[in-house]
Amino acid sequence: MAPPTTTTASSDDLATDILAALDKSSQPLLSSDAFPSATFVDLKAALDRLASREMVKYDTIERQEALLEPEAEQIAANGSHEARVFEALRKAVEGLSVKELEEAIGDKNVVKIGQGKAFKEKWISKTKDGKFTAVADNITDTTQEQIKIVQQTKTHPDAKILADLKKRKLIRTQNIFSFKIHKGPKFALKIPEEATDLTADMIASGAWKTATFKPYNFKALGATQNGGALHPLNKVRQELRNIFFEMGFEEMPTDKFVESGFWNFDALFVPQQHPARDLQDTFYISDPKAADFPRGESSDDTKDYQAYWDNVKAVHQDGKYGSIGYRYPWSGDESLRLVLRTHTTAISANMLHKLAATKGPDGRPTPARYFSIDRVFRNETVDATHLAEFHQVEGVIADYGLTLGGLMEFMEIFFGKMGLHDLQFKPAYNPYTEPSMEIFAYHKGLGKLVEIGNSGMFRAEMLESMGLPKDMRVFGWGLSLERPTMIKYGISNIRELLGHKVDLEFVQGSPAVLLGEEDK
Numbered sequence: 001m002a003p004p005t006t007t008t009a010s011s012d013d014l015a016t017d018i019l020a021a022l023d024k025s026s027q028p029l030l031s032s033d034a035f036p037s038a039t040f041v042d043l044k045a046a047l048d049r050l051a052s053r054e055m056v057k058y059d060t061i062e063r064q065e066a067l068l069e070p071e072a073e074q075i076a077a078n079g080s081h082e083a084r085v086f087e088a089l090r091k092a093v094e095g096l097s098v099k100e101l102e103e104a105i106g107d108k109n110v111v112k113i114g115q116g117k118a119f120k121e122k123w124i125s126k127t128k129d130g131k132f133t134a135v136a137d138n139i140t141d142t143t144q145e146q147i148k149i150v151q152q153t154k155t156h157p158d159a160k161i162l163a164d165l166k167k168r169k170l171i172r173t174q175n176i177f178s179f180k181i182h183k184g185p186k187f188a189l190k191i192p193e194e195a196t197d198l199t200a201d202m203i204a205s206g207a208w209k210t211a212t213f214k215p216y217n218f219k220a221l222g223a224t225q226n227g228g229a230l231h232p233l234n235k236v237r238q239e240l241r242n243i244f245f246e247m248g249f250e251e252m253p254t255d256k257f258v259e260s261g262f263w264n265f266d267a268l269f270v271p272q273q274h275p276a277r278d279l280q281d282t283f284y285i286s287d288p289k290a291a292d293f294p295r296g297e298s299s300d301d302t303k304d305y306q307a308y309w310d311n312v313k314a315v316h317q318d319g320k321y322g323s324i325g326y327r328y329p330w331s332g333d334e335s336l337r338l339v340l341r342t343h344t345t346a347i348s349a350n351m352l353h354k355l356a357a358t359k360g361p362d363g364r365p366t367p368a369r370y371f372s373i374d375r376v377f378r379n380e381t382v383d384a385t386h387l388a389e390f391h392q393v394e395g396v397i398a399d400y401g402l403t404l405g406g407l408m409e410f411m412e413i414f415f416g417k418m419g420l421h422d423l424q425f426k427p428a429y430n431p432y433t434e435p436s437m438e439i440f441a442y443h444k445g446l447g448k449l450v451e452i453g454n455s456g457m458f459r460a461e462m463l464e465s466m467g468l469p470k471d472m473r474v475f476g477w478g479l480s481l482e483r484p485t486m487i488k489y490g491i492s493n494i495r496e497l498l499g500h501k502v503d504l505e506f507v508q509g510s511p512a513v514l515l516g517e518e519d520k
């Protein structure tokens with residue numbers, strides 16, 4: 001089957017008309033004369049079609065055309081204002097007052113402008129009793145002459161005059177494109193029948209030898225292509241990943257949204273009565289109902305996980321590692337309930353538990369730096385700044401002898417790479433960190449301090465349950481990916497950034513980001 005052609009019947013007709021007109025004329029054709037009613041686009045399409053077959057050649061000509069403004073039309077018909085004033089006075093036997101002059105001409109405006117100019121030209125003067133009178137014998141109305149030339153030729157041979165008339169707002173100019181069309185080497189009266197495709201039949205019959213093939217149109221723009229575009233959150237995420245990587249962090253495997261209560265809460269020393277574990281705050285999974293922890297992961301892990309499980313129970317219920325615990329009956333079933341993870345700290349806990357099993361040269365767990373950027377879920381009422389799901393950026397540093405001062409210093413460096421400086425720290429509370437600090441930075445655009453993250457040093461109750469040595473300390477901090485992205489792109493409503501209300505044009509048109517660049 002032949003591919004569809006884009007040529008319409010009207011451009012077909014126009015192409016044939018052009019060929020017929022060229023055939024009759026001994027001169028090249030000027031399209032504005034030969035086809036005054038055809039549009040530029042139609043003409044160009046028809047000409048390109050003929051030119052690609054070498055049936056015609058054409059050049060594009062641009063010229064300026066001058067057109068009369070209404071006032072100039074009046075001058076062309078009745079004379080310039082000054083000439084009309086002179087003429088009226090010449091006809092009057094005696095001088096005329098302004099009023100009489102206005103009556104004679106019938107246009108106040110013509111009198112107002114005309115008498116001033118006629119004075120300048122010394123065509124008229126004033127009598128002792130304040131009347132106007134003609135003094136010249138005869139005059140030449142140059143303005144009218146000039147305008148009449150423009151009216152007839154759409155230009156004026158004297159460029160200075162043309163410019164002057166334009167300045168006086170008597171004429172306007174517009175650019176006119178037209179085509180100068182010549183016969184081409186393959187000129188004919190009709191476009192030959194053309195094949196659009198080389199077919200098996202043509203090869204078999206030998207018809208291809210004499211067939212005329214439709215030329216390729218290399219000037220065709222083609223259909224607009226909808227390329228893919230990265231979502232702004234992905235762009236900012238990539239920038240943040242680069243910051244983590246250049247600071248020696250390893251990315252945590254966050255590719256699961258469902259966690260047990262154990263990893264999301266209990267491992268983090270979040271008591272089972274904590275309000276964050278309420279239905280109002282957390283999405284629970286109804287099917288399957290429970291996780292198969294601690295036997296599920298891998299059979300040789302089982303013993304370790306069982307010991308860990310027992311430690312977590314003990315530290316919550318009775319206290320351990322020097323902590324008095326929360327002193328409530330800890331429920332294993334509660335721990336096995338499945339949740340949509342409320343923070344990526346669930347993964348951090350899992351990673352730290354694995355870290356506890358590593359052995360460095362000195363036989364102790366090796367220091368580590370982990371990060372993740374992934375989705376978390378909270379049962380929130382959706383508004384301009386809250387969604388039920390968002391992305392969390394999280395970092396964890398485990399090492400011996402870390403101090404709170406070290407955490408603050410590290411935050412300055414980390415957030416500095418995002419363009420945020422002069423941080424402020426505010427004491428805060430997390431069940432799993434002590435001390436805990438909210439991090440604030442001055443936002444130039446908003447002109448105030450904004451909260452940019454949450455941080456702390458993980459508690460002994462959490463770390464020692466996993467089997468990490470007493471002197472291994474762990475920093476942790478988290479922030480949302482949405483907050484810096486919204487600031488970066490100037491978005492005030494989170495629903496414009498994430499969810500079903502996102503405008504695809506916003507996604508496609510958003511520029512790349514370089515965090516921290518403008519502050520360097």
Ligand code: PHE
Nearest residue numbers: 343345454455456476477478
């Ligand atoms: N999980 C915390 C949050 O959801 C972030 C955090 C991670 C805080 C690690 C301290 C340590 O805000």
